[in-house]
Amino acid sequence: MARLDADPQLPDDLAGAIRRCFDALAMNERFRLLPALLLAERQVTPERRSGNDYIARLSVPDVLTLAEQMERRSSNRLLRENPEANLAVVAALFGPEDRVLLDASAHRSLKDACVLARVQVTTFPHNNVAAVERELRRAPAGQRTLIVVDGLYSMDGDLCPLPELVDLKRRYGAFLLVDEAHALGVIGPTGRGVHEHFGMAADAVDVWTGSLSKAVPSNGGFLAGRRDLILYLQHAAAPFWFSAALAPAAAGAALEALRVARREPERLVALRRNADALRTWLRARGYDTGNSESAIVPVLVGDDVAAWRLARRLFDEGVLVSAVVHPAVPQGAARLRLCATAAQSAADLDEALDAFDRAGRPAGLA
Numbered sequence: 001m002a003r004l005d006a007d008p009q010l011p012d013d014l015a016g017a018i019r020r021c022f023d024a025l026a027m028n029e030r031f032r033l034l035p036a037l038l039l040a041e042r043q044v045t046p047e048r049r050s051g052n053d054y055i056a057r058l059s060v061p062d063v064l065t066l067a068e069q070m071e072r073r074s075s076n077r078l079l080r081e082n083p084e085a086n087l088a089v090v091a092a093l094f095g096p097e098d099r100v101l102l103d104a105s106a107h108r109s110l111k112d113a114c115v116l117a118r119v120q121v122t123t124f125p126h127n128n129v130a131a132v133e134r135e136l137r138r139a140p141a142g143q144r145t146l147i148v149v150d151g152l153y154s155m156d157g158d159l160c161p162l163p164e165l166v167d168l169k170r171r172y173g174a175f176l177l178v179d180e181a182h183a184l185g186v187i188g189p190t191g192r193g194v195h196e197h198f199g200m201a202a203d204a205v206d207v208w209t210g211s212l213s214k215a216v217p218s219n220g221g222f223l224a225g226r227r228d229l230i231l232y233l234q235h236a237a238a239p240f241w242f243s244a245a246l247a248p249a250a251a252g253a254a255l256e257a258l259r260v261a262r263r264e265p266e267r268l269v270a271l272r273r274n275a276d277a278l279r280t281w282l283r284a285r286g287y288d289t290g291n292s293e294s295a296i297v298p299v300l301v302g303d304d305v306a307a308w309r310l311a312r313r314l315f316d317e318g319v320l321v322s323a324v325v326h327p328a329v330p331q332g333a334a335r336l337r338l339c340a341t342a343a344q345s346a347a348d349l350d351e352a353l354d355a356f357d358r359a360g361r362p363a364g365l366a
């Protein structure tokens with residue numbers, strides 16, 4: 001959610017507003033990542049470039065530094081994007097004899113990874129732990145089962161029930177993959193993700209995947225887990241072998257963003273304050289924000305066209321909010337997706353929410 005500073009017809013203003021809209025920790029402003037990006041390009045020597053594999057798959061120092069900065073988990077590997085990481089894990093480790101239990105709201109790339117891996121897929125209702133247990137109990141002896149969830153759901157703003165899922169996977173001998181695309185940088189006291197939020201060790205989960213294109217405003221995906229597992233994936237997963245590596249500029253920008261996030265915890269504090277203010281205001285006025293407990297705050301509308309109309313009315317009021325419709329969400333569950341960021345001032349929020357009221361009340365939403 002962002003205020004449009006000037007004439008919204010101007011593409012530059014719109015592009016700026018869109019950048020601010022999804023920039024949870026306010027890192028894009030003032031182009032502070034640009035120097036890091038240029039530096040990263042300069043650091044890549046011609047010898048490394050000639051290999052066409054100069055930063056992601058080989059354990060070159062740049063990658064190790066980036067991986068260490070990202071998280072002190074036992075091991076990390078970088079890919080060009082989060083969906084590649086999901087495919088790398090599911091297709092390299094599981095096949096047609098195995099089963100995936102997939103949360104109904106899991107990201108599309110996780111569903112696609114299951115299709116490409118040709119695993120048997122059972123979808124369970126969103127965050128329904130009892131349904132997961134029912135399925136685990138029903139599994140034929142000897143069948144391997146992978147539970148697949150998002151850490152933070154991008155259209156609902158709620159978290160996976162990590163403690164319960166870890167308990168189930170241990171009791172039934174299953175495996176657990178958590179996609180942290182939206183959680184990295186914003187969930188947990190220092191932004192390390194859902195395990196930090198729940199006070200759990202990172203190795204309670206078998207494999208983590210995630211994106212460097214959300215709170216970390218760059219491009220790229222990563223996977224993290226036990227060292228031997230990641231080493232195996234580095235040699236067994238198709239995306240490591242058959243795709244170009246992550247560009248050094250993207251790795252450099254991600255590294256600098258992680259440094260900024262660590263150095264300036266006040267960004268996370270401001271983000272939480274704004275998210276709480278946004279949610280409290282909307283709920284107090286009767287808007288349905290579902291189970292949001294993060295900087296992603298949906299306002300449930302229902303009908304696709306009604307959601308588009310409301311987004312348009314807000315746009316006319318000078319507020320940019322994205323409408324989310326089928327197939328990104330189930331039919332009849334269209335919504336506006338408001339995103340708090342650390343950059344929003346109290347005045348920005350007041351102004352945006354007043355506009356929201358003017359646009360939302362006539363639509364019968366509150």
Ligand SMILES: Cc1ncc(COP(=O)(O)O)c(C=O)c1O
Pocket residue numbers: 080081082083107109150154179180181182210211212213220221
């Ligand atoms: C859970 C999840 N995984 C993966 C992705 C895609 O990641 P990337 O931006 O690296 O392509 C998204 C994007 O919104 C996501 O929400």
